Amino acid sequence: MENLVSSWCNSVKSVPKDYVFPVDARPGDQIVPILTNCPVIDLEKAVSGDRNDVIRQVLQASQDCGLFQVINHGVSEDLIKDTMGIVKEFFDMPNEEKASLYSLDLRKSCRLYTSSFEYAKEPIHLWRDVLKHLCHPLEEWVDLWPQRPSKYRDVVGEYSVELRNLSLKILEMIREGLELEPGYFRDELTNVQTLLLSHYPPCPDPSLTLGIVKHSDPYIITTLYQGNMCGLQVMKDGQWAGVEPIANAFVVNVGQLLKVISNGKLESVEHRVVTNSKEPRYTIASFIGTHSNTVIEPAKALLEKDGGPVYRAFTYKDFLQANREQRGDGEATLKVFKIKG
Ligand SMILES: O=C(O)CCC(=O)C(=O)O
């Protein structure tokens, strides 16, 4: 518990050495430009306007960038505001109130921890604390969630259901755009939902530290709310670029499993989080993924047009093992399953 960055960061004037990244991995003092070709897609137009045009935008952005933002997505501003309020309240509670949730046991379905999944083994720690828990189906998991703040279960429960629905709505557009058969993203492929609440406290020297190292998400699809705080950066054409925070918009991120399903057509962009010295940053990520025995493979409907699969079939369990062996390096992990030639 005393390892939580928030427990000690106010009492240090400089970054402890086990939080200082090597020169080639740290952000440094370089000024990072804002990502320019990351479209902001108005989802309401899929209902009131030309649905096919919205599908085309979603597909294009997923191919070019692997990331886009959505507005008019149907999740109410009040719910977003209330959820963000609860997340801040949770992290700001005294440690005694959170102690029962703190755990190093990776099998726990709801746990508070700091840095990555292997604090004891990692050479450098991340400047973040996180609460991670399963969400779907809600009634199976909600009793394991925090009891305080008292509204946590109600508000975050509603938020997670809405975010699951939004993710499935976007996946349906991707399915149509790729011309996969109806029901392709059936329950089996999308029945695990995880919520990751992150707290990145202010850091005395953001040039030395990272909130998350470069990675791509090992899931189907991610929807992230980053409020009005910068910090998320993506690797585009060999350079880092910042994802502009837009009030009430969600950042949508193609996961590595969706890249495989699309036979490599969609991009799963590498990203990282940098810290800042002024204000804490809080984010809420909803990941849609699957169970360990599910088989992931390029969609059969694409194979004829593509002249065969780019990746071999694998179980999600095998994928996670490869991901661990490659220390979270997204490209190296997908290479393990790539068909040569
Ligand atoms: O907190 C953020 O801005 C991004 C989080 C993220 O990339 C992740 O948890 O995979």
Ligand SMILES: [Fe+2]
């Ligand atoms: Fe991520």
